[in-house]
Amino acid sequence: MNTTNNASTNTDPKSFYTEVTGAQFENVLNEDGTTYHFHPAWRCTGFADANHPRIPKRDANYVFEKGLLQDLLIFLMYPQGTALWVTGPTGCGKTSAIMQVASRLNWPVVDLTLNNRFEFTDLRGQWGLTQEEGQTSPTMKYIHNALPLAMRNGWILILNEADLASPGELSALNDVIEGRSLLIAEHRGEAIKPHPMFRLIVTANSAGSGDQTGLYQGVQEQNVAAMDRYRMLKVRYPSQGVEEGILQNVAPNIDATLRAKMCQFAQEMRLSFIGDKAMGGTISVPFSTRTLVNWASTAQFYTSEKNALRKSLQLFFLNKLSVEEAEAADSIALTIFGECWKD
Helix, strand or coil: CCCCCHHHHCCCCCCCEEEEEHHHCCCEECCCCCECCCCCCCEEEEECCCCCCCCCCCCCCCCEEHHHHHHHHHHHHCCCCCEEEEECCCCCCHHHHHHHHHHHHCCCEEEEECCCCCCCHHHHEEEEEECCCCCCCCEEEEEECHHHHHHHHCCEEEEECHHHCCHHHHHHHHHHHCCCCEEECCCCCEEECCCCCCEEEEEECCCCECCCCCCCCCCCECCHHHHCCEEEEECCCCCHHHHHHHHHHHCCCCCHHHHHHHHHHHHHHHHHHHCCCCCCCCCCCCCCHHHHHHHHHHHCCCCCCCCHHHHHHHHHCHHHCCHHHHHHHHHHHHHHHCHHHHC
């Protein structure tokens, strides 16, 4: 897992690099929940400035899954003229994984959430009235948006829900992905050359070929030629072993056996949501890792409730279900937790 990069020798005065070792990535687990130990010689490139306002906030309790961490680091160090398309179900941790890697590399990030009204100008920029401090009246000025800012400064640009966007608008990124300059014709033909550390990452619920599951409304099939410019990373919900490690960090006051049962319940809910090839899911709401963490974290505050687990689960999951779905989920919970679920 050595991702050494020669970017640390870059002399660009706008960027100052540093060497980052595996010690920056604490709480890394294998899929079975065992701890992954970095090789002492492992290193990669990071940014020396730890105070940039666009560096994501570091979550000391975040648990990395070794395979996903490796895939993200290899892309960041060796993009090879591609962008990264990260696909997976709702709440499986696509964006948070990217953010937490960036936080440990001190890599500034700008992120946007797209929709079906997205236009490429939303990324590029537009003319607008601005009034600087000391000016008596506003003046017309070209305002650069997220894409030119990220390209010029060597930031990571994350576009969430990318498959909701029109394939024609998203295809406008093709030249940028291949390393060519961004041409802004309406601003006197300005050409913005990409910084060597600029990276483009998109997240989506599909792999660009439309929604094959019927779970996500508004997902659009993307242009095949555009998709050829991405490397595809499929993210699943974390394994039960990894999620037990996550709960150990965020809810240490809960008994380990009980935490394991909570993670088992989460896995069962996901099976009920996804269903199988013969029949669709019986639960209409996804049970994300975010839901699991919120459930465990909040349950610790309901010490006066007869059933703190049920009370907390109602807030983040059960109350979102139909009556029939809630009864089915309650039945599964009773099977997993036993009589303590009644109490």
